[in-house]
Amino acid sequence: MAQVRITQVRSTIKRPLTQKNAIKSLGLGKINRSVVVEMNDSMRGAVNKVQHLVKVEEI
Known part of the structure; x- marks a missing residue:
C-alpha cells in the first residue's frame, strides 16, 4: 500500500458529527x-x- 500525507486545511466547526469523528480517526484535529x-x-x-477539509499528498 502507498503511504500518504494527510493535512487538515479547514476547520470542523459547524460540521456534522460523522465528519468530526472521521477527522479524529485520521489522527487530525487542528488546522495544518x-x-x-x-x-x-x-x-x-x-x-x-x-x-473538503483535508489535503492528501502521496509520498
Whole structure:
C-alpha cells in the first residue's frame, strides 16, 4: 500500500458529527496538522468523507 500525507486545511466547526469523528480517526484535529498513514480501504473511506477539509499528498 502507498503511504500518504494527510493535512487538515479547514476547520470542523459547524460540521456534522460523522465528519468530526472521521477527522479524529485520521489522527487530525487542528488546522495544518499532518499525519503519514498507509492508504488502505478504511483510510480511503475516512478521507472520502472529509475530502473538503483535508489535503492528501502521496509520498
